[in-house]
Amino acid sequence: MEQVFFFYFAIVIAAAAVLVVAVRNPIYSALSLLIMFFHVAGLYVTLHAEFLAAVQIIVYAGAILVLYLFVVMLLNLRRDDRYHRQWPMAAAVGVTLVIEAIVLTAMKGWTAPVVAAGTETTVGGAGNAEAIGDVLYTTYLFPFEVASVILLVAMIGAIILAKKDVGGNAPQL
Amino acid sequence: MTIPLSYYLVLSGIVFLTGVVGVLLRRNIIIILLSIELMLNATNINFVAFSQYFHDIAGQVFVFFTLTVAAAEVAVGLAIIIALYRAKSTINIDELQLLKW
Numbered sequence: 001m002e003q004v005f006f007f008y009f010a011i012v013i014a015a016a017a018v019l020v021v022a023v024r025n026p027i028y029s030a031l032s033l034l035i036m037f038f039h040v041a042g043l044y045v046t047l048h049a050e051f052l053a054a055v056q057i058i059v060y061a062g063a064i065l066v067l068y069l070f071v072v073m074l075l076n077l078r079r080d081d082r083y084h085r086q087w088p089m090a091a092a093v094g095v096t097l098v099i100e101a102i103v104l105t106a107m108k109g110w111t112a113p114v115v116a117a118g119t120e121t122t123v124g125g126a127g128n129a130e131a132i133g134d135v136l137y138t139t140y141l142f143p144f145e146v147a148s149v150i151l152l153v154a155m156i157g158a159i160i161l162a163k164k165d166v167g168g169n170a171p172q173l
Numbered sequence: 174m175t176i177p178l179s180y181y182l183v184l185s186g187i188v189f190l191t192g193v194v195g196v197l198l199r200r201n202i203i204i205i206l207l208s209i210e211l212m213l214n215a216t217n218i219n220f221v222a223f224s225q226y227f228h229d230i231a232g233q234v235f236v237f238f239t240l241t242v243a244a245a246e247v248a249v250g251l252a253i254i255i256a257l258y259r260a261k262s263t264i265n266i267d268e269l270q271l272l273k274w
Contacts, residue, residue: 006176010184017188017211021195026203033207040214047225049233056217059240064210064247071251072203075258090197094190101186105179136234147241154245161252 002046009043012036026072030065037061051129181222189215202257202264206250213243 016036020029037060044053136144188211195208217236224232258264 002176006180010180013184014187014191017191020207020211021191021199021204026201026207029204029207033210036211036214040218043218044221047221049221049224049236052221052233052236055237055240059244060210060214064244067247067251068203068207071254074255075203075264086197090194093197094194097186097190097193101183101190105183131230132233132237135230136237139231140234143238147238150241150245154248158248158252161249162255 005046006043009039009046012039013043027069030068030072033068034061034065037065049128051132178222178226181218185215185218185222188212188218200265200267202254202266205266206247206254209246210243213239 013036016032016039019032020036023029023032037056041053041056041061044050044056192208192211192215195211196205199205199208217239220232220236220239224230254264257269261269263269
């Protein structure tokens, strides 16, 4: 049963990821990314990370993707969007990474990593959010504050960048 | 029946590879940003899978930080795209070659 769920989510995630890159219309790309986000959230549920699944849907599907769709429709791109001319470059990088993955997967004698004796244990179900909050506000308090500073800087930067009259001489839309 | 860790790593590798190819292959800047989101999601899958495998919840905490960076990247990136479109009336990266030597 677990495997059925995993393979369903994995196949849909992989197919949606390919569609994001392959489809020409940016709106269809964004919508297939939406499908992928939902299935990644489902995968998180099978991994007993229920809180992250909820956050994935709320932040990624709810906020980030809406922002993308907003910009796509705001710019209203009508011209045909063909692929880039650097096929050889993309093929070289892609084939190299695929070969590396195959070699690493098929390499004999590799051992599964030892299960470390982590101080904190993963908690599934309703206690998941509590466990994450417990670690986030004690051990990772400083990174948490840094993350809030990053968000503040991004907010100010986005407002200043997208403001209409930067310096008073920017051409109008 | 439990799923081996390597299955999650292979899935994450596929998604990440798709993102890399998308960044290299597409000309629309918005699609390039979407491909970067694909790569960030691939790392998130890795983090959560390892967190479950090692029984350490720190992996799930780091997904939060990835998410924060992704949100900041989207906000700044889309603002840059809007400013660029105002200045150049295009978001095709072949026509944006001001810095090309």
